[in-house]
Amino acid sequence: MNDKTKNHLLGSILAIIGALLWGIQGPVSQFLFQDNNLSPEWLMGIKMSISGIFILIFSKFYRKENLLELWKKPQNVFVFIMYAIFGLAAVQYLYLVTVNLSNAGTATILQSLGTVLIVIFTAIFYHKLPNKFELAAIIVALIGTWLLVTKGHLTQLSISTPALTTGLLLALAGAIQTMLPVNLLKKFSSLMVVGWAMLVGGILFTIIHPFWTDIPKFTVGTILGVGFIVFFGTMASFLCFINSLKFISPTIAGMLDTFEPLSATLGAIIFLNTAFNGYEVIGGLLVLSTVFILALGAKKR
Template sequence: MDLENKTNAQKRLIGAVLALTGAILWGIQGPVSQFLFQDNHLSPEWLMGIKMGISGILILLFTKFYKKESISQLWKKPKNVFVFIAYAIFGLAAVQYLYLVTVNLSNAGTATILQSLGTVLIVIFTAIFYHKLPNRYEFVAVVVALVGTWLLVTKGNLTQLAISTPALTCGLLLALAGCIQTMLPVNLLKHFSSVVVVGWAMLVGGILFTIVHPFWVEMPKMTLGTVLGVAFIVFFGTMMSFLCFISSLKFISPTVAGMLDTFEPLSATVGAIIFLNTSFNGYEVVGGLLVLSTVFILALGNKKTE
């Protein structure tokens, strides 16, 4: 019995480390993107084609040759293709793109915190479309998120926005896309492997943005910093962060993984402060913490329900 408990504890530790690693890698992607936009004048559209296309190819190769799974089944069932395309464009690709645009218009910390609002939108949409009223934990989470967002975007001057309207609009659309990314593929994931779905979605997004802005047109100046920054975003910020997070779900529950996911905005904010000299006042810090606390509030509510 002691051996079994020890084994379970080791599995939970492995899962926690994987989820934490994935969250931190995604979070660090924010300051790296901010650096590329500010100092190297990269276009978000150019970066999207590169990062999603290469990540999609690598994830599919990983699935086929390492996990030994079929990667073609998704396209053999036409009734699933429409939902998949909607997920790929309005979910995954939209999240990746709007995140980069919001970083470009504000900063990495603000963009990642606004992305966290997607969890609250799921509660709201569930109430609207499934006629399921939020429980007290969900209601508190929605109120706390709204207060936190207001403090974040006003910096304490409650009658005036402290970030640009385009930045706030893109941040809210980012949260909406995150909600779609979570809710839309639920039925797909009952029939297909998550790595297959996301691998193809990455590739579809990469092709789409390569059409919008071909990577060979108006290429940025390839300094060492540019090459290293883009390579980090492709291999670690996109591909490895996803694989780590998905792999963690073998060892820990989605609730625990979601709570550890709050290290995304934390690592993004710390990275922006240390490496890019981004400043946050007390109101922004409190607002960000309130938004992040909604994950723990919802997780507590789920635990009580279980």
């Protein structure tokens, strides 16, 4: 096995581990919400603050980066704050809320619609009509989403309106999270940008719901669950994914990202007895297939 093959294998393994850790975070969050009466707002303040601090420490002492560089130019600060609040923090929060209102599998699959929204936004804002692959991805995603939220009863919703609303907002936030920081990431490292964004989001949610008020009852399960979400589901999953991009292309990393909804759905079924019928499974697979359709289109170009 030559060095190129080894690097590709290492990058693929890192991307899969990152996706699995984020996906498993869903059932763990669902367990905390169902059995421990833990609020998404309280969890957000804890997980984003701690993750942000550790990522910035890693960036400072391992990467030897100047952490204050990001704050020196007002134009950078404005775009960064928009990204931190309406991108990264919104994705983290809306994901937890959607899990709370539905289940981990549904939330993670709806999040995957963000890829299709990016295609739509590109067509609107850059006046670039979608090609046949992108158009196919949009149609497949719409059919898949409809099957997922109706469970095959095509004239009525089988998930609550609030769950569907937060799920679609989650997809929108995911698109914003991907598109908004493009210029920032040309100037600053991804670790610095995401570390500060995590910390800003953590401070915001600590103001909304201070972690020292309405503290949930701590059991062994609660401590282990919160610890997993903070250190593995948030921080480690990001570090694995971002480091995978040293060895593999974003397209391949995006395809491997489909392990997120797979692990979230299997975790919800196995550990939380969440039921999915055949229509929901087909709908979820159709939504996930859009990643491969778009990747195929990119390869053809």
